Amino acid sequence: MSKSKRFFFQILLWLTVWMILSIGQADNRRLFIENLLVFSFQVFLIAGLIFYLAEKFLFKKKYLLFFVISILAIGLCTFISSNLFTPPRMPRIDELRHMPRRPPSRFLITLLFLTISYVIATFLETFLFAQKKEEETIRSKNENLQTELKLLKSQINPHFLFNSLNNIYALSVIDSNKTQESISYLSDMLRYVLYECERNFVPIEKEITYIENYIRLFSLKSSKPYNITTDFNSMDKSVSIAPMLFIPFIENAFKHSNIEKPNGSFINIKIITMSSNVRLIIENSIPKEKIHKDKLGGIGIENVRKRLNILYPNQHQLQIKDHKDVFKVELNINLTDYA
Structure with missing residues (x-):
């Protein structure tokens, strides 16, 4: 007034x-x-x-x-x-x-x-x-949150592209015949990152498709199947979530499980989608021998923590457990206020 x-x-x-x-x-x-x-x-x-x-x-x-x-x-x-x-x-x-x-x-x-x-x-x-x-x-806080979210997204995309190109490079050395297939997966993934991820929320099915393409792209690196199990149970396909929330945890599992070596390594990924909540459970093996890596739960997971606190304040529970042989991540997002 x-x-x-x-x-x-x-x-x-x-x-x-x-x-x-x-x-x-x-x-x-x-x-x-x-x-x-x-x-x-x-x-x-x-x-x-x-x-x-x-x-x-x-x-x-x-x-x-x-x-x-x-x-x-x-x-x-x-x-x-x-x-x-x-x-x-x-x-x-x-x-x-x-x-x-x-x-x-x-x-x-x-x-x-x-x-x-x-x-x-x-x-x-x-x-x-x-x-x-x-x-x-309130307006200033919202503007700051939007700026921070854009910054966090900009950190995700180069990281994703760098990892994917590394995978394709490794694949081209092993089997050049599969390079074309891997580029097709990468193209779909880039399309999702560049266009869909500009939105605040995306359908859960598109996020799952992105994760499946990521696993397929990684799996092409070897002629033998990796010990990777997935269970994507979508009881409500109309659910929408913030994009690129799950992939840092999945990348972390691939990076630290030593999945490329078949000596007992494994990755289990489970996503349960209901109208009121979305649940992600990831378990990966911890190799006995030390491998050169960054600190467990590094920049990628810190990035997701910040995004979760901005997008779902007091509406999520994130548990990260490091057992003797198994590293487990369990994320539950309450979607009641976002329906």
Whole structure:
């Protein structure tokens, strides 16, 4: 709401109050004339607050200056409006003896009206300012989150492309006849990354198809089948999730399981999709002999942790367990608020 709208709203409010007070009065015209100056000073004080004092002092936390200026302004306006047209008359001594108890002076009544209107105006200005700042804070946080998400996605795509090209290069050395098939898988995967992943959410089936292509591309590196089992159980195919959430965990399993060596290595991937949640379970073997690798659960998994905290705050559970021979990742995403 603009300053002008706030100003006219409050003036209309106090005009309505004065009209209500005039109801039932014997001489409405006299009441109007006597209090016209009071209303004029209400307009003056509210205008000064909205268009100058609040922004200059109150919102900049110069509370002492704001308080002093406000008190002086209310006092001066009260004095002028209560004495300008009705100067006080000093009663004679004999009148004082028989004078009945007088109602509150005009000065006190005027002071009360001006103070109440000014305090209410200050409260409304403070409330609207706080609401505006909260909206700006929320908007700023959303913009920062979107920027961070874009940054995290930009970190995913080069990583994916680098790994895939490495796989194709290795495949071309082993069996050039399968290179064409691997390029076809890579083309489908790139299409998904470049076009589908620009959306905030994608159908779960497309994410699973991407994972299947990744496994096929990797499996082409050897003529012998790898010990990889998958179970993609989609009870509700209409479910959508944020793209590229699962693949870092799967890449991690392929990287650290030593799956290319058949001596007991394995990878088990399970995705269960229901209307209310999606569950990912990955188990991979931990080789007995040490292999040269980055720290387990490195940049890729940290990336996913950040994305999960942004996209599904308090709506996901991620458990990573490192047993003696098995590394297990279990991710459960609650989709109740994203249906």
